[in-house]
Structure formats: C-alpha cells, structure tokens
Amino acid sequence: MPSGTRDALLDASEELLDAGGVEAVTLREVGRRAGVSHNAPYKHFASKEALLAAIAARELRRMRDTLLGGPAPDVPPEVALRAAFEGYARWALAHPRRFRLIFGPWSTGSDELTRAADATKSRLLDVVRAAQERGALPAGPPERLTALLQAVAHGAADLETAGHLAPDGKGGTDAAGLVADLLDHLAGRPGQA
Secondary structure, eight states, X not given: OOTHHHHHXXXXXXXXXXXXXXXXXXXXXXXXXXXXXXXXXXXXXXXXXXXXXXXXXXXXXXXXXXXXXXXXXTSOHHHHHHHHHHHHHHHHHHSHHHHHHHHSOOXXXXXXXXHHHHHHHHHHHHHHHHHHHHTSSOSSOHHHHHHHHHHHHHHHHHHHHTTSOBTTSTBTSOHHHHHHHHHHHHTTOTTOO
C-alpha cells in the first residue's frame, strides 16, 4: 500500500469529523472517501479508536507547530506567550470537533498520541518559562501556570462555542479576549486588553 495511503485516510477522517463529529467517522466511510477498499483502513488502524487517536495526534502536532513553532530569537517571549494562548482559544473555536476529540476521554493507549501531547505540553511550558524569565509572567511553578493558562483558554473556548461568551453579548468579549485579560493581569497590567 502506498505510503500516502495513511495520510489520505487521515485526511478523509478529518473531513468526516469536521462534518459530523466522531459518530460520522467509520472505517468503511473513511476508506470510501480516501478512494481505497473498505478493508484498507484496517491495514493502518486496528480500530476506529486507533484511527481517532491518530487524528488527535496529528492535529496536536499541527496545533503545536502552528501556534508554538520553535523558539524564535527575534520574537519577545511575551509576544510568543500571547500568540500561543490566544491562538489556542482561536484554534479551538475554528476546529470545535477536533478540539473535543483531542481533549475528550480516551479508552485506548496510543504511543503516537502520548508523544504528540507530551511534545505540545513541553512546548507550552517552554513558552511560559521564557515569559517568566522576561518578567511577563509571575514567578512560580511553570507547570501550574501553564495549566492555568490552558484551562482559561480551553474553558473560554468552550463557553464561546456554546454561545455563553461573545464580544457583543454575554461576557462582552471572546475567548481570546479573556486570555488576553488574564495575561495582562498576570503581567501586572490589568485593563490593557
């Protein structure tokens, strides 16, 4: 089977996920959409759960690479911090079903998903540590501060997705705006957002 088949299966799976949620992703339909036999997905994924874990891992890598990139010497840490966590909230809103898939419950072990999640968490920690060193965030355990920032971005995105947060309505802001407010407060600049 060509090496691109796995990627084609993942692409087809993401289309189904985006259109109809996890329930819409079936191995048979994934194979049909990818233009391969209905048994071909089983050569790459043992089960639907394994396929979903591969989608989640790929999306985590994309999110990490897009939002976090690598350390850039010409980008101040506070700018990288804001881009990472405001971007996290925006990404969640742009891809709500992928967001729910990644951060939903998992009953299967996936080394690929674990590696992707660990690498993303590590990069978020790097961004927070750099901002702390620069004074853009208070001192303290960077793991807890990273968890706090991620929880606010995550929760704010959930609220906005459910219609409980809007710039011209409930809350008077959007998810990225709440993240910006928190970052300003943590930097000792309340009301800057």
